[in-house]
Amino acid sequence: MSNKKSVYIVRHGETDFNRQGIVQGSGVDSSLNELGRRQARAFYEFYKNEPFEAVLTSRLRRTHETMSHFIESGLPWEQFEEINEMNWGLHEGKPANKAMQDEYKIVKTAWGRGEYGARLGGGESAAELQVRLHRFITHLRQRPEQHLLVCSHGRTMCALVTLLQELPLKEMNRFTHHNTGVWKTQYNGALFTFELENDTRHLEMAQDSELQVIKEKW
Numbered sequence: 003m004s005n006k007k008s009v010y011i012v013r014h015g016e017t018d019f020n021r022q023g024i025v026q027g028s029g030v031d032s033s034l035n036e037l038g039r040r041q042a043r044a045f046y047e048f049y050k051n052e053p054f055e056a057v058l059t060s061r062l063r064r065t066h067e068t069m070s071h072f073i074e075s076g077l078p079w080e081q082f083e084e085i086n087e088m089n090w091g092l093h094e095g096k097p098a099n100k101a102m103q104d105e106y107k108i109v110k111t112a113w114g115r116g117e118y119g120a121r122l123g124g125g126e127s128a129a130e131l132q133v134r135l136h137r138f139i140t141h142l143r144q145r146p147e148q149h150l151l152v153c154s155h156g157r158t159m160c161a162l163v164t165l166l167q168e169l170p171l172k173e174m175n176r177f178t179h180h181n182t183g184v185w186k187t188q189y190n191g192a193l194f195t196f197e198l199e200n201d202t203r204h205l206e207m208a209q210d211s212e213l214q215v216i217k218e219k220w
Contacts, residue, residue, distance in 0.1 A: 005191035009142065010049070011152045013159055014064040015041040016181040023098045026064075026155075027090035027125070034067045040210055041182040046071035048204030049184075055147035060086045065153040068182065072151065084138035085162065087155035091125025114175045128161070132171050135162050143189070159185070166194040 015038030019026050026032055034042065045068070056078045059065035066073070066081075073079045093102050105122060112120035118129035135158070142150070154162065156179040163185050164174040178200055186198035205213045 005143075005189070007145070007148045007150060007189045009150045009152060009187050009189065009194075010052070010054075011154065011159060011162065011185040011187070012045065012068065013156055013179050013181060013183050014062075014068040014153060015039065015045075017064055020181065025090050025093045025096055025098055025102070027088060027094040028062065028086040029089060029094040031062050031064075033063055037212070038064070038181065039067070040208075040213060041205060042068045042070065044204045044208035044210065044213060045182045045184075048207065049151075050075075052151075053149045054151045055149050056080065056145075057151045057153065058082055058085070059153045060155060060158075062086055062155070065155070069151070069153045077151075082138055082141075084134040084141075085152070085154040085158055088131055088157040088161075089126035090122050092123045093125070110175060114172050116170065116172050118171060128171055128174075131158065131161055132165065135165055138162070139165060163187075163196065163199075167196065168193070 015034045017026065017032040017038055018035045019030065019032050021035065050071070054072065054077055057069050057072050058080050059069055059082070061081045061083050069079070093106075096102065109120045109122055113128045118132065119127050121127040139162075159179055160174040160177040161171060163177060164171055166187060180200055180202055182205065183200035183202055184198055184204070185196060185200065187194045187196045
């Protein structure tokens with residue numbers, strides 16, 4: 003059996019908390035809003051003919067709902083806590099005011115210096131995020147399927163695509179993420195090579211003039 007595979011990694015669709023600038027993280031299990039559901043539909047219509055063999059999501063409903071059309075079509079579905087969003091501690095469920103944004107920038111800058119133990123109050127460190135993502139990557143490498151669809155969250159995805167490329171984790175700060183933005187990577191049995199990064203053509207080509215790409219600040 004070949005160990006080669008194609009993996010599409012997708013961020014979930016928009017939620018009301020995204021739109022309102024409220025911090026979600028792993029402790030807020032919000033649903034997609036109307037726009038998020040349309041983004042999910044646009045993604046499905048664009049990619050429904052890809053020969054996916056399984057869909058892997060986090061345990062949070064916003065990823066399940068983004069992949070709902072694939073799941074309902076009968077595609078095998080598994081959930082992984084390892085790709086939940088980063089835990090933002092005391093900030094979760096609160097509007098991202100200036101003081102919170104300033105604190106986040108300090109922590110993010112520390113990560114960029116390689117200080118992976120930095121964290122927001124009561125939250126998860128980059129080092130802890132890295133440990134759980136390495137577990138998921140090991141699982142991903144070992145899966146028998148050749149075409150996989152993965153749905154996760156902004157900060158977790160930035161870390162995941164960094165680690166898949168075997169880059170230092172501090173490089174995650176240079177990646178951006180939009181709702182239903184797509185990364186596509188090819189695995190040759192040893193290395194992951196990326197062909198798409200935060201691609202949103204499915205939104206741009208959808209017959210829906212109101213579709214937007216919303217960049218999250220967290």
